[in-house]
Amino acid sequence: MGEIESVLEKYQIRPTAIRLLMYKFLRERNIAVTLNDIESGFEKSDRTTLYRTIKTFEKKGLVHQIDDGTGVAKYALDEKQVEDGLPQDLHLHFHCESCNETVCLTDHKIPHISLPQGYISRDMNLVIKGVCDKCSGK
């Protein structure tokens, strides 16, 4: 059994052909991808299947969904987080308005924010928009 199979099993995801391919696909890039991106990367499979596959990954905690403000859901692998045993995804995301790519800045945690009385925080989502290193040329 390959390494990829064992990752999926670790997340209790049955390693079917498409799931293995999608996991590889996600590993190959370090940016968040849309369902459309995934679809373009697969010639064989059907959109619905890919949709349900990524949702399965999400439910099992292998990927997290990112809402970067473009209006389309994006997904990215989320492995480190589970290794740490953290229940939530509190790193921040950067969306480049030039190349339209979104990356996880996993080393940049969202700082603590004190809320008004009575407000209970369960999750946070911080997206910074601007120009990424590739596009700024610096």
Add this chain to the structure above:
Amino acid sequence: MGEIESVLEKYQIRPTAIRLLMYKFLRERNIAVTLNDIESGFEKSDRTTLYRTIKTFEKKGLVHQIDDGTGVAKYALDEKQVEDGLPQDLHLHFHCESCNETVCLTDHKIPHISLPQGYISRDMNLVIKGVCDKCSGK
């Protein structure tokens, strides 16, 4: 000329009947509303008109769009910001997963975050999800 008219004129928005009504509508609540919310609040007008009206408000800087992770665009009045002359909207938003309401926490600014070399920040969006004061009962 009433106070409401003069606010619209200040933003260079011609004060038509629908625009005045929508502005009043937005003022009446202190939460962010969807286009559907607005639609439900108006019996007379057409969805497209309301859509274009809110987009006009947005273009002129009277409202800002909020992306709270629910997948639907929400809008909220944005007056203070222009008084301060700030170009961007850097306060944070709280989305209650219980009542599904989103509020602007205008007094809570997003803390400064240092990005990796080459990344240029132009805008930020921070949404905290959890339970609001009304729903937590505290």
Add this chain to the structure above:
DNA sequence: GAAATAAATGCAACTTAAGTGCAAACTTAT
């Protein structure tokens, strides 16, 4: 004030992404 011009509105239709139902194909356990 009437005609000409420009802006706003309402209707219909289109686009895109997300999501569901169901039957066929495939796995897994017995």
Add this chain to the structure above:
DNA sequence: ATAAGTTTGCACTTAAGTTGCATTTATTTC
């Protein structure tokens, strides 16, 4: 090998956002 459960593919539905165009309304010019 069979039965049960899971996954996959196709067709269809829903929901939000958006555009084109004709009509109405407001503004400007004469």
